[in-house]
Amino acid sequence: MTCAETFDFHEPQWCPGCGNFDILVCFKEALCGLGLKPQEFIMVTGIGQASKLGFSVKCNLFDGLHGRALPVATGINMANHKVKLISVSGDGDYYGEGGNHFIHAARRNLNIAVFAGDNRVYGLTKGQASPTSSPGFVTPIHPEGVGGKPISPVLLALASGATFVARAFSGNKEELSGLMRQAIEHKGFALVDIMSPCITFNKANTFGWFKNRAKPVGPGHDPSSFEAAIKLASAEQDSIATGVIYKACRPAFDARFSALKGETIAARTADFVPGRVRPLFERFK
Ligand SMILES: Cc1ncc(C[n+]2csc(CCOP(=O)(O)OP(=O)(O)O)c2C)c(N)n1
Ligand code: SF4
Numbered sequence: 001m002t003c004a005e006t007f008d009f010h011e012p013q014w015c016p017g018c019g020n021f022d023i024l025v026c027f028k029e030a031l032c033g034l035g036l037k038p039q040e041f042i043m044v045t046g047i048g049q050a051s052k053l054g055f056s057v058k059c060n061l062f063d064g065l066h067g068r069a070l071p072v073a074t075g076i077n078m079a080n081h082k083v084k085l086i087s088v089s090g091d092g093d094y095y096g097e098g099g100n101h102f103i104h105a106a107r108r109n110l111n112i113a114v115f116a117g118d119n120r121v122y123g124l125t126k127g128q129a130s131p132t133s134s135p136g137f138v139t140p141i142h143p144e145g146v147g148g149k150p151i152s153p154v155l156l157a158l159a160s161g162a163t164f165v166a167r168a169f170s171g172n173k174e175e176l177s178g179l180m181r182q183a184i185e186h187k188g189f190a191l192v193d194i195m196s197p198c199i200t201f202n203k204a205n206t207f208g209w210f211k212n213r214a215k216p217v218g219p220g221h222d223p224s225s226f227e228a229a230i231k232l233a234s235a236e237q238d239s240i241a242t243g244v245i246y247k248a249c250r251p252a253f254d255a256r257f258s259a260l261k262g263e264t265i266a267a268r269t270a271d272f273v274p275g276r277v278r279p280l281f282e283r284f285k
């Protein structure tokens with residue numbers, strides 16, 4: 001059995017050609033590259049096609065409500081600050097319904113790797129516009145085309161205080177799995193925004209459209225410079241930078257609580273849980 005096969009779970013049911021297949025392959029490669037075992041991390045997902053990736057990975061998984069992966073992850077981090085947290089979801093989930101949570105998780109520097117399958121559309125609910133949809137994108141409820149300015153996930157993450165900000169293209173697997181590895185190893189809020197085609201509902205941003213625009217950042221870019229990161233992310237037209245845009249060192253959320261210095265709260269339930277609730281906790285241990 002290969003290392004990647006140890007993570008095999010349910011067979012994914014996406015449309016043939018969906019970018020999520022490449023994201024899944026790269027994710028398993030990243031886990032194997034880091035030598036992580038299924039029991040050594042927890043995945044937290046939302047609702048959407050990208051979120052369904054969690055069903056195909058053998059590991060601990062909390063599949064939450066649409067837009068609510070990050071608050072659940074915050075709770076898990078408080079209960080067990082020693083376990084590695086990884087979240088996978090979509091552009092609608094993180095930047096639309098869950099936009100508020102995204103901003104505050106980044107601001108707090110929650111210790112988590114966030115992988116956003118950004119197909120610039122609501123795939124699961126059949127093709128409504130998302131916050132990253134291109135202006136002019138025609139959908140059944142935008143017959144005259146989307147009018148609003150799209151969110152830049154990279155700029156949003158930078159402005160919110162994320163300490164690792166990267167972008168990838170699902171078709172560049174070597175770069176994507178490398179970025180995933182770095183994000184998982186990072187201590188703090190790490191975003192990899194992954195440009196990924198939805199072949200069924202987004203005919204504007206196809207595999208070829210992303211491929212022609214995705215340009216790996218060269219050695220000239222200094223990811224430790226916030227100003228350089230903002231400049232790079234602001235200058236996007238026909239060329240969209242991929243790779244590590246920004247990386248900084250700042251204490252992660254869980255490193256700031258004295259109660260989280262030693263053993264996890266989960267292991268010390270007796271200190272925190274009132275007596276009458278304790279038997280319930282024991283039952284679910
Ligand atoms: C609270 C709530 N609001 C809305 C929905 C409906 N809903 C489910 S998935 C989704 C959008 C998914 O889009 P995205 O996050 O981009 O994921 P994709 O399917 O494109 O991968 C919506 C609006 C829901 N399930 N729950
Ligand atoms: S509808 Fe789009 S996002 Fe959903 S499985 Fe098909 S290609 Fe992927």
Ligand SMILES: [Mg+2]
Pocket residue numbers: 048090091092117118119120121122123130
């Ligand atoms: Mg989407």
